[in-house]
Amino acid sequence: MRPALFSDPPREARPRRLAGRVAYAESPAERAHLRRLRRDLSEATAQESFVLHYQPRIALGSGEITGGEALIRWPHRRRGLMAAGSFIPVAEQSGLITDIGAWVMRAACLAAMTWPAGVRVAVNVSARQLHDQELLRQIGGSLEGSGLAPERLEIELSEAILMDDNLDTLLALSAIRDLGVGITLDDFGAGLASLDMLKRLPLEQIKLDRALVRTLPDDAEDVAIAQAIVDIGHALGLGVVAEGVETEAQRCLLAAMGCDHAQGYLFSQPLPEEQFHLRLGALAVAGGAAA
Ligand code: C2E
Ligand code: MG
Ligand code: MG
Numbered sequence: 001m002r003p004a005l006f007s008d009p010p011r012e013a014r015p016r017r018l019a020g021r022v023a024y025a026e027s028p029a030e031r032a033h034l035r036r037l038r039r040d041l042s043e044a045t046a047q048e049s050f051v052l053h054y055q056p057r058i059a060l061g062s063g064e065i066t067g068g069e070a071l072i073r074w075p076h077r078r079r080g081l082m083a084a085g086s087f088i089p090v091a092e093q094s095g096l097i098t099d100i101g102a103w104v105m106r107a108a109c110l111a112a113m114t115w116p117a118g119v120r121v122a123v124n125v126s127a128r129q130l131h132d133q134e135l136l137r138q139i140g141g142s143l144e145g146s147g148l149a150p151e152r153l154e155i156e157l158s159e160a161i162l163m164d165d166n167l168d169t170l171l172a173l174s175a176i177r178d179l180g181v182g183i184t185l186d187d188f189g190a191g192l193a194s195l196d197m198l199k200r201l202p203l204e205q206i207k208l209d210r211a212l213v214r215t216l217p218d219d220a221e222d223v224a225i226a227q228a229i230v231d232i233g234h235a236l237g238l239g240v241v242a243e244g245v246e247t248e249a250q251r252c253l254l255a256a257m258g259c260d261h262a263q264g265y266l267f268s269q270p271l272p273e274e275q276f277h278l279r280l281g282a283l284a285v286a287g288g289a290a291a
Pocket of ligand 1: 072083084085086088125126156158187245263264265266270
């Protein structure tokens, strides 16, 4: 899908997009599956039985690891280790995301305190978490509880946040930015974000969506779009991160475009905390790729 860079998202696109984010069940079997998942997730939330994996973020210029993105995993007794994509929509829909998000924020800040001072931690935040003052309190509490400097924390907002682009969202984000915490617009170029958002939201960075990166360097139009996003980001004083970088050709092209940072399987999968620590031990990553 092409990014709707030059206009606001069409209104009729919103309900469909929303419907895609909540896990709609069609058949009785699917509904039963969802009920079980919700019940298990509620138990897991009460017991805080999640783990965080960290995916290294690499500076394309130096090849150094400058940050780690916290990605939640749920070790399920029957289903094995579940990736975020398979249960976060259910957590959002059921409201459990507020408690899960609080745990993630605390755990990520505590972990980052054990990393070298130049390495930041990025925490994903759902649109629903931004709706009340709770997120600001959670961030403040986690920073205070861990002793992490606010400049070492970033939150990543998916563009779904843009569907609730109102004054409250803006105020909540500004209050977070005022703490000194960085804000990254995740999945940029995926379809809904407009250029206007880039100047209205108090952002520090934008993250090029994996769907756009995937077609590089072969798709000439996507190359042009990616270059335009890097240039616009820089012109607005924003850093640009590319996600889902899987090939050396993508890394070379993004570096040549002037993209600042990259993440993806080429460098590393998301790693359990101890392995991320080991990776940090060798801070300079030869040639930028250490897979
Ligand atoms: P995201 O923030 O855009 O994270 C990137 C997703 O792509 C992750 O999936 C990651 O494992 C995967 N990925 C990373 N590099 C590559 C690559 O090179 N190729 C491919 N094919 N995939 C790659 P994951 O962990 O399943 O997370 C999915 C989404 O769930 C995240 O998208 C984020 O929006 C959300 N999420 C993850 N952790 C949390 C959390 O703690 N809280 C909240 N609210 N949302 C979270
Ligand atoms: Mg993210
Ligand atoms: Mg993303």
